[in-house]
């Protein structure tokens with residue numbers, strides 16, 4: 165267990181009375197290895213509302229991916245609960261589709277179209293004809309119209325990520341879970357993918373839970389940002405970032421929010437170091 169209790173210091177809340185789509189309440193997630201127990205996130209609370217672009221932001225090792233695994237149903241909390249649409253999450257399901265950082269998420273022996281069709285049909289959620297229609301529609305939305313019949317090895321990293329996003333969206337999940345989906349891309353492609361994700365969101369207003377350790381990416385992508393403290397991750401603050409995007413990233417407010425988050429994360433590190441030396 166952590167030696168210090170770092171409480172949520174700032175919360176910029178959403179409209180009172182709104183019903184959360186995802187409710188994470190006092191969640192602690194641990195890995196049990198033969199030698200030790202690793203507490204990855206500690207008593208974390210947050211709520212995601214329909215249409216949120218909710219970002220989990222924090223330094224490496226603060227448990228962002230672990231929280232996503234918890235929401236995905238791949239790990240169960242040792243305390244607290246995770247509810248989606250009012251029901252506890254116990255296992256993975258088609259209502260929570262994941263997009264990972266790695267480019268190799270697609271089945272290499274299937275075409276791009278078949279990769280998108282596959283989970284829709286195997287989950288039993290859609291009949292084949294409807295699945296094919298949906299796959300084409302979402303591949304068009306991510307600008308892969310000309311690549312229905314291509315195989316994953318014929319795509320660039322950015323195109324593979326677009327196909328993975330189409331695959332996730334085509335399932336019609338309640339929430340899209342994205343774990344640093346653009347982190348392995350070159351800077352220009354990353355920028356383009358961020359823009360495209362925002363355009364897709366403008367069109368479809370889906371709900372996304374997005375993990376990043378980039379402050380700039382968090383402010384651009386997020387409508388709300390949960391700032392987590394270093395390992396084990398605890399909530400440091402929850403901030404609104406609705407009004408920011410690439411077009412206004414040179415404005416003073418954008419820089420002020422980035423600086424504020426930077427100071428929060430930096431202050432945590434100094435606290436942690438001070439505590440470590442004082443022990």
Ligand SMILES: Nc1ncnc2c1ncn2[C@@H]1O[C@H](COP(=O)(O)OP(=O)(O)OP(=O)(O)O)[C@@H](O)[C@H]1O
Nearest residue numbers: 195202204223224225226227228229230231377395
């Ligand atoms: N399979 C595992 N077994 C044991 N410990 C693990 C395992 N996976 C992660 N951890 C530990 O849990 C903590 C949180 O890891 P996690 O990957 O969730 O952090 P993160 O914030 O996503 O980091 P990054 O930004 O580097 O991806 C870390 O201390 C990590 O070492």
